[in-house]
Amino acid sequence: MLEGNRVSRISVRGFAVASATAVTTVGAVVGVASGNAQPSGDSLETAAADATLLADIPMGQQAQVQVSSLTEQADAQAAAAEASARKSAEESARVQAAQLATAKKEAADTKAKKEREAKAKAEAEAEKKADRASRDSVRDSSSFTVKSSYSVAEVKAMARQMIPGDQFQCFSNIVQKESTWNYLAQNPSSGAYGLVQALPGSKMSSAGADWRTNPATQIKWGLKYMNERYDSPCGAWSFWQANRWY
Missing domain, CATH: 1.10.530 (Lysozyme)
Known part of the structure; x- marks a missing residue:
């Protein structure tokens, strides 16, 4: 039975390192078989130990580690998308608020202008009537x-x-x-x-x-x-x- 504590400490990064080490080990063995220069004893021992570490993880749990990594990536992407959407919504709200404020100001300015024009017209008319009365x-x-x-x-x-x-x-x-x-x-x-x-x-x-x-x-x-x-x-x-x- 595999030691529970040891398996739980295997991270996605550890899995990737172990996989790379296992490939290196296999390459070393193949090299020896093909007559290439033999690696040093330390390299062989290290590769063998790493290969043993990867082999210690059952296949089912190796899949779980991979799934966990993909889940974390998906969560990170979802969080980034959510943050981007929130930022976009905030920017849109800011633009709409600015447009509304501008529209209100323009409406207020137009109203004030019309009131000034109406007042000036009324004053001019009153002055004209007074002038007529004076002339008459x-x-x-x-x-x-x-x-x-x-x-x-x-x-x-x-x-x-x-x-x-x-x-x-x-x-x-x-x-x-x-x-x-x-x-x-x-x-x-x-x-x-x-x-x-x-x-x-x-x-x-x-x-x-x-x-x-x-x-x-x-x-x-x-x-x-x-x-x-x-x-x-x-x-x-x-x-x-x-x-x-x-």
């Missing part, structure tokens, strides 16, 4: 003394007091082209009437019932019309230059 109320037409007739100089003086300073020249350009500052001017073809040639002239009644004879009422209506339709008299003048009407 520079001086009300009712503050002028009503007369039976007005000279061109008097009509222009009214306009200067009612039109904001930076808009007066544009307003004046349009009136000059439309009526040459004649508040009683009427187009025989279209029926357009007054300083700004309102069409029909009755539109100016929204500024006052005396729209036919009061240039201040006509100026008031004309200023409001230009502000509402073209944002300002200068906006109306730019349109008039491009189209010859407004």
